[in-house]
Each structure stands twice: as C-alpha cells, then as structure tokens.
Amino acid sequence: MAFKYLTLLSLYIFGFLLLSPTSTKAAEFDYDLSLKAEDLEFSKDVFISGQSIRIYARVKNVGNNDMSGFVSFFRGSQIIGESRPVSVRPNFYDDVFVDFVVPEDSFNIQARIMAAEPADQNPSNDSNQTTLIVPDKDTDGDGTVDRLDNDDDNDGLTDEQEKAHGTNPLKADTDGDGYNDNIDAFPLDPSEWLDTDGDGIGNNADIDDDNDGLSDLQEKAKGTDPLRKDTDGDGTNDGQDYYPLDPLKISAEQDRNIFQPPTGQTEVKEQDKQVSAASEGQNIQNLQELQNQLNTLTGTPAAGQKAADQPVQRLGQAIEKVSGNGGGFFSLGNIFFWTLVAILIALATVVFFYFKNRQTGSKQLDAISPEKLELPVMHTPTVIVKEQKETRLPRNVINLKELIKKK
Numbered sequence: 001m002a003f004k005y006l007t008l009l010s011l012y013i014f015g016f017l018l019l020s021p022t023s024t025k026a027a028e029f030d031y032d033l034s035l036k037a038e039d040l041e042f043s044k045d046v047f048i049s050g051q052s053i054r055i056y057a058r059v060k061n062v063g064n065n066d067m068s069g070f071v072s073f074f075r076g077s078q079i080i081g082e083s084r085p086v087s088v089r090p091n092f093y094d095d096v097f098v099d100f101v102v103p104e105d106s107f108n109i110q111a112r113i114m115a116a117e118p119a120d121q122n123p124s125n126d127s128n129q130t131t132l133i134v135p136d137k138d139t140d141g142d143g144t145v146d147r148l149d150n151d152d153d154n155d156g157l158t159d160e161q162e163k164a165h166g167t168n169p170l171k172a173d174t175d176g177d178g179y180n181d182n183i184d185a186f187p188l189d190p191s192e193w194l195d196t197d198g199d200g201i202g203n204n205a206d207i208d209d210d211n212d213g214l215s216d217l218q219e220k221a222k223g224t225d226p227l228r229k230d231t232d233g234d235g236t237n238d239g240q241d242y243y244p245l246d247p248l249k250i251s252a253e254q255d256r257n258i259f260q261p262p263t264g265q266t267e268v269k270e271q272d273k274q275v276s277a278a279s280e281g282q283n284i285q286n287l288q289e290l291q292n293q294l295n296t297l298t299g300t301p302a303a304g305q306k307a308a309d310q311p312v313q314r315l316g317q318a319i320e321k322v323s324g325n326g327g328g329f330f331s332l333g334n335i336f337f338w339t340l341v342a343i344l345i346a347l348a349t350v351v352f353f354y355f356k357n358r359q360t361g362s363k364q365l366d367a368i369s370p371e372k373l374e375l376p377v378m379h380t381p382t383v384i385v386k387e388q389k390e391t392r393l394p395r396n397v398i399n400l401k402e403l404i405k406k407k
Contacts, residue, residue, distance in 0.1 A: 029121040032063035033088065033113050035071070037128045040111055047135040048145060049104040055080070056097045057111040061088035062125075069116035073098045075107050083114060106134045139170050146170075156182030196227050203227075213239020 035057060043054035057071050070083040084096035100109070110129035113120065120126055136145035140154030150158050155172035162169040166188060167181045174181050179193040185202065186192040192202025197211035207215045212229035219226040224244045229237045234247040243249035 027062055027064045027090070029062075030064045031067055031116070031118045031120055032061070032122040032125070033067055033069055033086075033116055033120055034060045034062045034122075034125040035111055035113055035128050036125065037130070040109065040128060040130055046145065047102045047133055048138045049102050049135045050138075052099055052101050054097050055100050055109055055111075056095060057084075058093050058095050059086045059088060059113060060093040061090050063121070064090055065118070066090065067116055067118065067120070069120075070114045071096045072112050072114050073100070074110045074112070075100075075103075080109075086113075102135045104135065104137070106132055108132050140172070153181075155180040197229075210238075212237040 039058040039060070041056045041058075043056070044051075047053065055073055057073070059069075059071060061067055066087070066089050068085070068087040070085055072083040073080040080100050081098040084098065086094040086096060088094045108130045110127060112127040116126075136147060137152075138145050138149070139152045140149070142149065142154055146152045150160075152159055152169050153162075153172040155162075157165070157167070157169075159169040162181065165181070167174040172180045173184070174187050175184070175190040177184065177190040177193050181187040184193045185195040189202070192204055194203045195201065195206070196203055196209045197206070199206065199211060203209045207217075209216055209226050210219075210229040212219075214222070214224070214226075216226040219231075219238065222238070222244060224231040224238045229239075230241070231238050231244050232241070232247040234241065234250060236250050238244040242251055
C-alpha cells in the first residue's frame with residue numbers, strides 16, 4: 001500500500017515539473033520578447049465611429065532570462081497615447097493597454113516592443129498589427145449602428161421616407177432651421193417650418209396664419225389668437241364672430257322694437273330661420289285661401305280686393321309699415337295686439353270723460369252766483385219788535401246778506 005502511494009506521488013511531481021512554466025528547458029535565445037497578432041485585442045467587437053475603445057497587447061518572454069522594455073501603439077505612423085512599460089520573467093507574459101477613439105475612416109492598429117533591456121536577440125517577433133478595420137456609424141447615438149438602424153438620424157422619419165422627401169437621412173434637421181424634419185412643414189426651406197392653416201404658405205410669409213378671415217395684425221389688435229381660427233371656441237371663426245373673445249355671444253346686438261315681444265335670444269339659428277320662413281309661407285297660404293273663399297262667396301275677385309281695402313285691414317297694413325315688421329306681433333290675427341289696442345282705447349275714453357266732466361262742473365259752479373240766486377219769498381206775520389242791538393253771528397255761520405252786499 002505504501003509503495004502505491006509513493007508511486008502516485010512521484011508521477012504527480014514529475015508532471016508538475018514537466019508542465020511548469022519554470023521548466024528548465026532552454027530557449028533558442030537568451031533574450032527574446034514576443035508580440036504576435038493574436039496577442040492584440042480590443043474591448044469591443046463592434047467599432048463605431050466616435051466611440052472610445054481600449055486596445056490590449058500581451059508581451060511574452062520566450063527567452064531564458066528576465067527582460068524589460070516598452071510597448072507603443074500606432075495608427076499608421078501616429079502613436080496612440082504613451083508607451084507602456086513591461087517587465088517579464090522567462091516563460092511569462094505582461095499585459096498593457098491604451099485608449100483609442102475610433103475614427104470615421106478605416107484603420108489598423110500596430111503594436112511594437114521598444115527599448116528592450118537587455119537587447120532583444122530576435123527582433124522578428126517584436127511587432128505586429130491588426131487587419132484593416134472599417135468602423136460603423138451610429139449617427140443618432142442610440143447604440144444601433146446605421147447599417148442596422150432604419151432611422152439613422154432619429155428624427156422620426158425612416159431613411160426611406162427621407163429619401164422620398166428629399167431630406168438627408170443622416171441629418172435630423174436638413175435645412176438647419178432648428179426644427180427636425182418630421183415636424184418641419186418645409187424641411188428644405190430654412191425660412192419656414194410651420195403652416196398652421198395648411199394652405200401651403202408658411203406662417204412667416206402668410207398674412208393670415210389660421211385662415212379665419214382676419215389678418216395676423218388684425219388679430220393682434222383685437223386680442224385674438226392668430227394661430228387659432230376660433231379663439232373663444234364657440235364654433236364661429238373669429239372673422240365671422242362679432243364677439244370673438246366671448247363664447248356666449250356671436251352676432252351683433254340690435255335695438256329691439258318696443259312693440260315686439262322679446263325673443264330671449266341673442267342669435268338666430270338656422271333652424272329658427274327655416275321655421276320662420278315656413279310660418280310666413282303658411283300665413284301667405286292662409287291669406288290666399290281666405291281670398292279664394294271671398295271670391296267664391298261673391299262670385300268676383302273684386303270682392304276680395306274690397307275686403308282688403310276695409311279700414312281695419314288698412315290699419316293693420318299701416319301699423320306694419322310704420323313698425324317695419326310684416327308679421328308676428330302686428331298680425332291682425334294676434335290677440336295680444338288687439339288686447340293692447342283695446343287697453344289704449346279704454347284709457348283714451350277714461351281721459352276724455354275725465355276732462356269733459358271737469359269742464360262741465362266748472363261751468364255749473366260759475367252759474368250759481370249770488371245775483372242769480374232767487375230765494376223764495378217768505379210771508380211772515382208782522383210782528384212789532386222792539387229795537388234791539390245787533391247781534392253777532394257765530395263764526396261758523398255764513399251771513400248771506402253780508403256776502404251779497406260785498407258782491
């Protein structure tokens with residue numbers, strides 16, 4: 001059993017010494033640093049123009065003695081960053097790196113071992129470079145390269161749409177007016193970008209941006225919004241709205257005829273106009289039917305004309321002409337009109353009789369005068385009375401004799 005364990009231990013030690021990098025196997029050169037193509041790596045697999053990446057280089061000591069030196073990175077003849085120092089034991093390696101911004105054009109990277117100490121006895125493996133690298137572009141910086149992005153400039157329009165519009169698919173604002181192509185009504189005109197009313201004329205050149213019938217200057221004077229055709233939102237454009245800032249008013253207020261009852265409305269709807277027209281047509285039809293009936297009863301059209309010439313009919317026509325209203329309240333068939341007439345006649349009658357009675361009463365008072373007053377003769381028996389002193393009457397008793405004497 002002990003022999004078996006000793007055998008396994010011996011094999012383990014032999015294998016470790018055989019595979020160990022400190023193997024005493026002698027190299028071809030005593031001083032040799034190596035840098036192969038596979039020893040160059042990058043921090044990213046996709047190279048996007050403008051992005052920063054890191055370049056790694058691994059330097060191996062394939063000689064028999066310790067060595068030191070520097071590693072420099074180049075793009076063509078231009079050095080990248082600063083040279084990086086390395087110090088490596090035999091059969092070991094040292095990693096160095098440098099940061100690099102990917103250019104827009106194609107490139108390759110070269111790494112070189114420089115200033116080795118002691119001097120490198122095998123310079124053939126002291127440098128290497130990558131294959132030619134063509135970087136991708138990510139115009140809008142969204143992390144998706146242009147060759148995989150259907151909207152390279154991220155302006156809201158696909159590359160195909162931009163080609164159809166004639167805009168630049170790699171420039172979000174083709175005309176450079178500050179408005180991206182997808183919201184610019186005129187993406188190829190740097191002087192225009194908005195067309196509020198959609199008439200094909202940009203707001204800068206259009207004198208009526210919202211096409212409401214009022215120029216922009218008129219709207220500013222009125223205080224309305226030149227970019228909104230119905231400022232107060234009442235359904236009527238500012239150009240036709242008599243009160244463009246009052247959603248409760250539209251039409252101009254007119255003086256109402258005092259003989260016409262108020263309608264309680266400030267605007268006449270189209271439906272009301274239609275009803276009014278229908279009512280007027282019905283009235284005309286009723287008058288025509290009345291005329292036909294009169295013609296039938298009298299046997300002649302002149303009778304209907306004679307009825308139309310009656311004083312009452314003429315009175316109605318005169319009132320309608322004076323009031324300027326051909327129907328409604330002043331229609332002879334309106335009971336309210338005749339009620340008003342009756343009230344006026346009654347008032348006139350009361351006033352007439354009032355003044356007449358007043359004049360009559362005044363004449364009657366004038367007719368009663370002391371001279372014309374005939375008093376009945378009273379026959380009284382003669383009585384001899386002694387002379388008495390004159391007696392005074394009370395103040396509340398009227399002395400008729402004294403009154404007649406004064407007259």
